[in-house]
Each structure stands twice: as C-alpha cells, then as structure tokens.
Amino acid sequence: ALIPLRVLLDHAAENSYGVAAFNVNNMEQIQSIMEAAKETDSPVIVQASRGARSYSQDNYLRHLMLAASELYPEIPIVMHQDHGNSPETCMSAIENGFTSVMMDGSLKEDGKTPADYDYNVSVTKKVVEMAHAKNVSVEGELGCLGSLETGTGEAEDGHGAEGELSHDQLLTDPEEAERFVAETGVDALAVAIGTSHGAYKFTKAPTGDVLAMDRIEEIHKRLPNCHLVMHGSSSVPQELQDIINKYGGAMKQTYGVPVEEIQRGIKHGVRKINVDTDNRMAITGAIRKVLAENPAEFDPRKYLTPAREAMKQVCIDRMVAFGQAGQA
Numbered sequence: 246a247l248i249p250l251r252v253l254l255d256h257a258a259e260n261s262y263g264v265a266a267f268n269v270n271n272m273e274q275i276q277s278i279m280e281a282a283k284e285t286d287s288p289v290i291v292q293a294s295r296g297a298r299s300y301s302q303d304n305y306l307r308h309l310m311l312a313a314s315e316l317y318p319e320i321p322i323v324m325h326q327d328h329g330n331s332p333e334t335c336m337s338a339i340e341n342g343f344t345s346v347m348m349d350g351s352l353k354e355d356g357k358t359p360a361d362y363d364y365n366v367s368v369t370k371k372v373v374e375m376a377h378a379k380n381v382s383v384e385g386e387l388g389c390l391g392s393l394e395t396g397t398g399e400a401e402d403g404h405g406a407e408g409e410l411s412h413d414q415l416l417t418d419p420e421e422a423e424r425f426v427a428e429t430g431v432d433a434l435a436v437a438i439g440t441s442h443g444a445y446k447f448t449k450a451p452t453g454d455v456l457a458m459d460r461i462e463e464i465h466k467r468l469p470n471c472h473l474v475m476h477g478s479s480s481v482p483q484e485l486q487d488i489i490n491k492y493g494g495a496m497k498q499t500y501g502v503p504v505e506e507i508q509r510g511i512k513h514g515v516r517k518i519n520v521d522t523d524n525r526m527a528i529t530g531a532i533r534k535v536l537a538e539n540p541a542e543f544d545p546r547k548y549l550t551p552a553r554e555a556m557k558q559v560c561i562d563r564m565v566a567f568g569q570a571g572q573a
C-alpha cells in the first residue's frame with residue numbers, strides 16, 4: 246500500500262534503521278526496487294525528481310506506482326517528490342498521488358540560487374500546511390549541498406553553482422536546524438554535510454574534513470526526534486566504475502559516500518538516504534556489457550533484463566546495509 250513518509254520513518258526511528266530512497270524515471274527502475282524489496286522484505290521509498298516527472302509523465306508514473314502497490318500488497322511504499330522547487334510543484338505532486346513531498350527551499354525556484362532562511366521557512370511552511378491537510382508528509386532542506394573539497398555549492402543539476410563558499414556557509418547549522426523544524430513543522434529534514442549529487446563527490450576516499458558526519462551527530466543532539474535525510478548518498482562503488490570503463494565507458498576515478506559512514510549516520514537520526522547515481526551506474530554498466538559483447542543484439546529486453554538485475558542487486562545491498570530488510 247502507498248503510505249506517507251512520516252509513518253515509515255516513525256517506524257524506522259522506533260526500530261533504529263534507515264530507508265534508502267531510490268530515484269526512478271521508468272518502469273524497469275520501479276521493477277528493480279520492488280523485486281529487491283520483496284526479496285529482502287523491505288519497506289520502500291520511491292522518489293521522482295522534477296526531471297523524472299517530466300521525462301516519464303505524471304500519468305505513467307502514477308499508474309506504475311499503483312501497479313507496484315497492487316503487485317506487492319504486503320510492501321509499504323512511499324511515493325515521494327524529490328527536490329520540489331515550489332509549493333506549486335509539491336501541490337501537483339500531491340494531486341498525482343504522491344504520499345510525500347520535498348520542498349527544497351534551500352534554493353530559489355530556479356533550483357540553483359541559494360535562498361535565504363526566511364524564504365526557506367515561508368515556502369516550506371506553506372507546503373506543510375497544504376500537505377498535512379491531505380495526509381501527505383513533507384521533507385525540508387537546510388544548508389547547501391556541495392563540495393567541501395572545493396567550496397563549491399551545487400545547483401540542482403549537480404553542477405557547481407556558486408564560487409568559493411566556506412564550510413559554515415555550506416553545512417547545516419545545528420541551531421538553525423532546530424529553529425527551522427519548529428517554525429515549519431516538517432516531518433523530515435535534509436541536511437548538508439559535504440555530499441553532492443552525482444558520481445563526482447570526492448577525489449579521494451573521504452575523511453572527516455570533507456564528509457562532516459560529526460555535523461549529523463550535533464544536529465541529532467539538538468533534534469533527537471527529527472528524521473534526518475542524507476542526500477547525495479551514493480557510494481559510487483569501484484566495481485561499477487570498473488564495469489562501465491571496461492566496456493567502453495570513460496568515467497574519471499571518483500569516490501562516493503562509504504556505506505559505513507551512512508551506517509554511522511543511521512545511529513544518529515538519519516532515516517532516509519537518497520540514492521540515484523549507484524543505480525544509474527549499475528544499469529549503464531550492465532547495458533554496456535551486453536552491447537559490447539553482443540554488437541549484433543537489438544532486442545531491448547536483452548540488455549534491459551540484465552540492467553534491471555544489476556539495479557536490483559544495488560537495491561538489495563543498500564536495503565540490507567541500512568537495516569530496512571526484514572522491516573516490511
């Protein structure tokens with residue numbers, strides 16, 4: 246059944262686990278997640294970005310999610326709007342069957358320009374009022390995703406937006422987080438701790454100066470009952486980089502967020518962990534392999550079936566690592 250994010254994250258908090266939130270754009274990705282959930286007995290968060298909604302179209306997406314809940318009646322599913330840029334976007338998500346929305350007021354409506362605190366509070370509060378009236382949950386975001394290695398903030402497209410920003414300008418301030426949650430009434434709060442979207446997060450295995458897990462602990466101390474969300478949390482596994490590069494790809498060497506760091510976060514209030522890039526890489530690696538080894542092949546099922554299998558395996562790994570396995 247489709248359920249609000251709040252219900253799932255309350256259960257996750259009571260039982261000390263985290264839930265991966267996987268991005269989707271098409272049927273195969275939804276199928277991969279649902280098969281992984283079935284195999285591991287996991288509750289599910291499926292999320293669609295604005296780009297995903299326009300790529301797949303709301304009607305397709307809504308009916309695909311209804312199909313998932315019909316085919317897997319025993320699995321609780323949250324359908325979440327990722328990075329809503331305005332109250333209007335969140336409202337149209339709600340009209341299209343989403344049970345949870347993110348109002349990302351850390352950025353202006355263009356999804357690029359960092360917004361000030363008052364703007365963030367006002368748009369987020371507005372979304373909370375209208376969403377809660379319809380039993381839909383709300384995630385807010387405070388702080389600026391981006392790299393502590395370079396001091397670069399991030400636009401929603403994952404490319405650097407601003408110039409040099411100091412640590413304090415990028416990271417979520419714990420005292421401000423406490424005020425933000427009280428003033429907006431959000432169900433979950435995304436925090437900035439030095440991660441960024443996409444594959445190119447860190448140029449070497451991250452240490453505490455670029456991946457500020459301590460900040461999570463400080464925020465959790467002030468907000469022990471708030472569900473924290475980690476964005477940009479793909480681990481960018483070496484083996485997926487290697488498969489892509491072995492079969493004709495050209496990805497630069499890069500490092501993501503180690504699963505052990507996420508597990509540490511889960512001990513300190515992290516309940517939702519956003520993962521998109523790892524699944525994209527698994528799909529791309531599998532498709533590259535089939536096409537490289539079978540250049541005469543042209544039946545999409547011949548590469549989409551292994552692609553789906555590869556994404557399913559990433560989902561299973563995360564579901565087990567985050568502790569959501571066995572919790573459906």
Ligand code: G3H
Binds near residue numbers: 297328401442522
């Ligand atoms: O927010 C980042 C997610 O990976 C979604 O990416 O906006 O390209 O669909 P997207």
Ligand code: 13P
Binds near residue numbers: 268442476478519
């Ligand atoms: P990754 O790019 O690390 O998978 O992050 C996805 C994300 O945060 C979506 O909101």
Ligand code: NA
Binds near residue numbers: 326328347384
């Ligand atoms: Na989100």
Ligand code: ZN
Binds near residue numbers: 328442
């Ligand atoms: Zn994100």
